[in-house]
C-alpha cells in the first residue's frame with residue numbers, strides 16, 4: 162500500500178528506518194508512510210509503545226508509564242492527516258473529577274474542569290485565591306497561543322526563535338521566573354500553588370525550578386481535559402501501530418538495533434540481530450542519551466559527546482509499584498496525588514541530595530473506577546509512582562528497594578489503602594536501576610534531559626540531528642520535549658524535515674550537500690529497496706504485528 166502511494170507520486174520510495182516503536186517513533190512512522198516513504202521500525206522489545214505500553218498479568222492491566230492523556234488534538238491531527246479517525250481506534254474517556262489532591266499538612270482539593278465549581282473548592286481551602294482563577298486561565302490561554310508556534314517549529318537555531326518575535330513574548334513567558342514564582346502572582350496559599358504546579362513533575366522537574374512557561378500544563382488540563390484511554394495509554398500505542406501497518410509500515414519486534422552504520426558522519430544503515438538494513442534516513446526514537454552513548458561512536462559526535470552528556474541535567478526518575486489487589490477501592494479516585502508536608506525538602510532530596518525520602522510525595526492511579534476491565538472482577542489494579550532521584554551512587558537499589566517499598570506501603574495508608582500486604586495478588590516493582598538497564602534509559606531519568614532553558618528549544622538535541630548526517634530524532638529527548646502531546650509534535654516536526662530534505666535533494670541533479678552545522682541526508686538512489694527486500698528474505702519475514 163505504501164509503495165503504491167509512492168508510485169502514485171511518481172517517485173521511488175525513500176527508505177527510512179526508525180529505531181524504536183515508542184509513541185514518537187510510531188507517530189513518525191505513520192506520517193512518513195502517509196508521505197510516501199518506505200518505513201521500517203525496529204523495536205528491541207516484544208511489544209510496541211516503549212514507556213507508553215501496558216503490563217498485563219493474571220488479568221490485571223497497568224499502564225507502564227503515562228497515565229494522564231492530555232491534549233489529544235495533536236494525535237487527532239496526525240490520524241486525520243493519514244485519513245483516519247483517532248476516535249474510531251481508541252475510546253478516550255474524559256475524567257471528571259480530574260484527580261484528587263491530598264495535602265499532608267491538611268486539606269484536600271478535588272480538581273474538576275468545571276471552573277465555577279473549582280472556584281468554590283479553592284475558596285473552601287483558601288478563600289482569597291479563588292477570585293484569581295479567571296485571570297490565571299486567560300493569561301495562560303494567551304501564553305499557550307504565543308508559545309504554540311515554538312512548539313510546532315524545529316527550533317534549530319536562535320534565529321528561529323528570533324523569527325518568532327521572542328522578545329514580544331518575553332513579558333508573557335517570563336523566563337526569569339519559576340512555575341511557583343509565577344503562580345504566586347495569582348495564588349497565595351502554597352497548597353493552591355501546588356495544585357497548579359505539581360504538573361511540572363510530568364517533566365520530571367521541581368516547580369521551584371521549572372521555567373514559568375510550564376504553568377501551561379495545568380491550564381491545558383482545565384481547558385482541554387484529562388483523558389483515560391480505555392484499556393490504558395498503551396491502547397494509544399497499539400492504535401498507532403495498527404494505523405502505521407495499514408499505511409504500509411513494517412514493524413519488527415524483538416529486534417534491537419545494535420549498531421548504526423556510518424560512512425563518515427552519514428548514517429547509511431543499521432545492524433540488528435537479523436542483519437544489516439540500509440536506509441536513506443535514520444530516525445532515533447530510543448532514549449536520546451542512551452542511544453547516543455551506545456549506538457554512535459563518541460568521535461562522530463561534536464555537541465553531544467559522552468563527556469558533554471555527563472554534564473547535562475537529567476530529569477528525576479520514578480520508583481514504581483504495579484499492584485493487583487484483592488477487593489475494589491471505590492472510594493479511591495482514578496488519580497490521587499499525595500503531597501508531602503515538606504514538599505520542598507522532598508524535591509531537594511530528589512534533585513540535589515540524591516537520597517531517598519522517608520516521607521515521599523506520591524501518586525496512585527486506580528483505573529478500575531473508570532475502566533473496570535483493567536482488573537479481574539472484584540479486584541483492583543493499582544499503579545503507584547514515587548518520584549525519586551535518577552541513578553546516583555547515593556542509592557543502591559539492590560540494597561534499598563525492600564526498605565523503600567516498606568516506606569511506600571506505609572505512605573499508601575494515608576490515602577486510605579489499608580492492609581495492603583495481605584491483599585496483594587500481583588506485584589511488580591520498577592526502580593531507576595530497572596529503567597536504566599531494562600528500558601535503556603540514560604541514568605534511569607524517565608523524563609529525559611531536564612527542561613531547563615539551557616536544554617530547551619535550540620539548545621535541546623535537534624529533530625534534524627546536528628551532530629550527524631541523515632539522522633533525525635523523535636520523542637521526549639528532542640524538541641519540544643517530554644510528555645505525549647509534545648512528543649507527537651516532535652513526530653510532526655521530524656517528518657516535515659525529512660520530507661523537506663528529500664524534496665530538496667530531488668530538485669538537485671547531483672548528490673548534495675552539507676552547509677554549516679545543519680545537515681541533511683544525501684539520499685541514496687535505488688539501492689535501498691532491494692537491500693531491504695534482501696534483509697526481509699534473510700530474516701524469513703520476521704516482522705510481527707503489534
Ligand SMILES: Cc1cc2nc3c(=O)[nH]c(=O)nc-3n(C[C@H](O)[C@H](O)[C@H](O)COP(=O)(O)OP(=O)(O)OC[C@H]3O[C@@H](n4cnc5c(N)ncnc54)[C@H](O)[C@@H]3O)c2cc1C
Pocket residue numbers: 180181182183184185186203204205206209210211212213225226227228229230231363416417418419446447448479546600601607608635636637638643644645646648
Ligand atoms: C513513569 C512515567 C510516567 C509518565 N507519565 C506521563 C503522563 O502521564 N503523560 C504524558 O504525556 N507523558 C508521561 N510520561 C512521559 C512520556 O510520555 C513517555 O515516557 C513516552 O512513552 C516517551 O515516548 P518516546 O517516544 O520518547 O519513547 P519511549 O516510550 O521511550 O520509546 C522508545 C522505544 O525505543 C525502543 N528502543 C530503545 N533502544 C532500542 C534499540 N537499540 N533498538 C530498537 N529499539 C530500541 C524502546 O524499547 C522503546 O520501545 C511518563 C513517563 C514515565 C516513564
